[in-house]
Amino acid sequence: MFGSVPSTTPDPALISDASSPTRPESMISARGLQKTFGTFEAVRGIDVEVTRGEAFGFLGPNGAGKSSTMRMVAAVSPPTGGELRVLGLDPREHGSAIRSRLGVCPQEDTLDTELSVRENLLIYGRYFGLPRKDVAAKADELLTFFQLTDKRNEKVDNLSGGLKRRLTIARSLINDPDLLLLDEPTTGLDPQARHVLWDKLFRLKQQGVTLVLTTHYMDEAEQLCDRLVVMDGGRIVAEGSPLSLIREHSTREVAELRFGVGEHGDLAASVEDLADRVEVLPDRLLLYTADGEEAIARVHERGLTPLAVLVRRSTLEDVFLRLTGRTLVD
Amino acid sequence: MTSTRASGTAQPGTLEMLRRQLDYWWTAYRRTWKGSAITSFVQPWLYVGAMGVLLGGYIDEGGASLDGAPSYLAFVAPALLATTAMQVAAGEVMWPVMGAIKWDRTYHAMIASPLRVVDIVFGHLGYAMFRVTLTVLVFAGVLAVLGLITSVAGFVVALVGALLTGLAFATPVYGYSAGAKSEQGFVVIFRLAIIPMFLFSGAFFPVSNLGEPLQWLAKATPLWHGVELCRMGALGFWDSSMLGHLAYLLAISVAGIWWSVRRLDRRLVV
Secondary structure, three states: OOOOOOOOOOHHOOOOOOOOOOOOEEEEEEEEEEEEOOOEEEEEEEEOOOOOOEEEEEOOOOHHHHHHHHHOOOOOOOOEEEEEOOEEEEEHHHHHHOOOEEEOOOOOOOOOOOHHHHHHHHHHHHHHOOHHHHHHHHHHHHHHHHOOOHOOOOHHHOOHHHHHHHHHHHHHHHOOOOOOEOOOOOOOOHHHHHHHHHHHHHHHHHHHEEEEEEOOHHHHHHHOEEEEEEEEEEEEEEEEEEHHHHHHHHOOOOOOOOOOOOOOHHHOOOOOOOEEEEEEEEOOOEEOOOOHHHHHHHHHOOOOOOOEEEEOOOOOOHHHHHHHOOOOOO | OOOOOOOOOOOOOOOHHHHHHHHHHHHHHHHHHHHHHHHHHHHHHHHHHHHHHHHHHHHHHHHOOOOOOOHHHHHHHHHHHHHHHHHHHHHOOOOHHHHHHHHHOHHHHOOOOOHHHHHHHHHHHHHHHHHHHHHHHHEEEEEEEEEEEEEHHHHHHHHHHHHHHHHHHHHHHHHHHHHHOOHHHHHHHHHHHHHHHHHOOOOOOOOHHHOOOHHHHHHHHHHHHHHHHHHHEEEEEEEHHHHHHHHHHHHHHHHHHHHHHHHHHHHOOO
């Protein structure tokens, strides 16, 4: 549906892989990319490559530089330093041309709340120079895909947060974008609404739409991203597939042991040798190990009796917290 | 299967970008025209009635000198053409601009599309001028029917004067709004600029009645130049000073556009 063939012949200069069909087409290419606001360095020289058809994620705590990076890629924020090519073009020179082929779902909704659901799509499509007839057909198609057809004449003001997000993403697809940028697409939504959105995004990915998203939800990154980078303090601190990151920066399993309040610090030393790494939290001990059950058996052998135990697989969250720390950012 | 995919790096010109915003601004007008109709079409006649006809009755009896106008009504009505243009223009580029940046954030949606800052500024100013045009056309038309504008050429002069007054207010006020952090300044602009100009820039009495320094202050305001142009057109006598008024209003408009684009660029493209 969204991967349809261009109606006009594209400029050959834009197809970077025209001569070498084996090399994947570069959608985003950043080298030493920097963004500075006054004295604050939001992005401190990052390298990123995203190719056609990928689902790529920027993961990081608040203030890591994810949104600043996304705004530069969206060609609405000029880079302070380094090199950036989006769809093979320089955003400083070809901002408008790049934006005509992007879909952008910003962190905060930018819908026109006074207009109806359908009007929002129609009017936005016109900004891309699309004929009214084509926009109308595309709008109805998107309303169906995002299950908004019943609400098409509803004023946006009356919609729930989840419906607004769905409409925002629908709107970002009005121009059949080559690259879809989603800045924290599900932040602030309830679990049901998040799952509906994930389903829609997963379908888009299967249709071959290149997705780039920022998130601080680990499950979101694991569900949607083929590859991701973890950002912290304006730098990339890790890169890979969700699975390879877990393998590289964590263990296969985590055993969580809960003892009485205040005992965790003292008990850490007596279980230290039972795991690759032991982390002390105020309310529990985390034993990073290949075999969680085995570790717990050994804990019991030593005569320790935790109030509660839990063995789980390592998640991206463990990687994330390991790499970016547990300190609150704001 | 609908393909709406774009291709190519050709940058469409501002005219094409304005055409792309037509549906938006037309929709915006359709949803707000009822609210704006009172300010645009009714309010000026309250002044014409109260000031021109009723107050004018006393003034004419007193035999006041009104820069050659045959009656107080003929003196004040064309001036109200300029003041109305000022008010409609300024109002349209205050709260609505702030809303598009801060509240609804519709400008942020626009700048994520192929539209550029300059296209957005021209689109919004174009809409403001559309509303000014509609208002002053209706107003001037009724003045002509009432015999308060005496010739076709005069009608054109008055109309151009009113439109340029609108532009000379829309553009710098837009520039202010584009960079303003809060809406509190708008009330200040109304109280300290718009209303004093409305009262003292020659709409209701010849500025020669003001003392020396105040007279020059009044003549420095864009409204005075607009009022003079409208009055010249309506009364049907104009001279080379008309060119000075036109040049003054044009200069402010050009500077205002430049400032507006710069301020909005710094606000949206960061």
